[in-house]
Amino acid sequence: MRDFTWHVFTQTGDIEAYLLYKEMNRLGEGGLLSEAAPDPAFGETEGEPASP
Numbered sequence: 001m002r003d004f005t006w007h008v009f010t011q012t013g014d015i016e017a018y019l020l021y022k023e024m025n026r027l028g029e030g031g032l033l034s035e036a037a038p039d040p041a042f043g044e045t046e047g048e049p050a051s052p
Contacts, residue, residue, distance in 0.1 A: 001024065002021055002024050002025065002028070005017050005018075005020045005021040005024065006021050009021060
């Protein structure tokens, strides 16, 4: 999939394809995010669920 997004970027110059390529690389370097890891986007901190 990374190769596909890179190919789309090189052929079209679409910045969204490049950003997707970079995000996929970033996720690939650290492995997939584990379910136990807190997600700051949802206001969660380690060991503390987000308030409803």
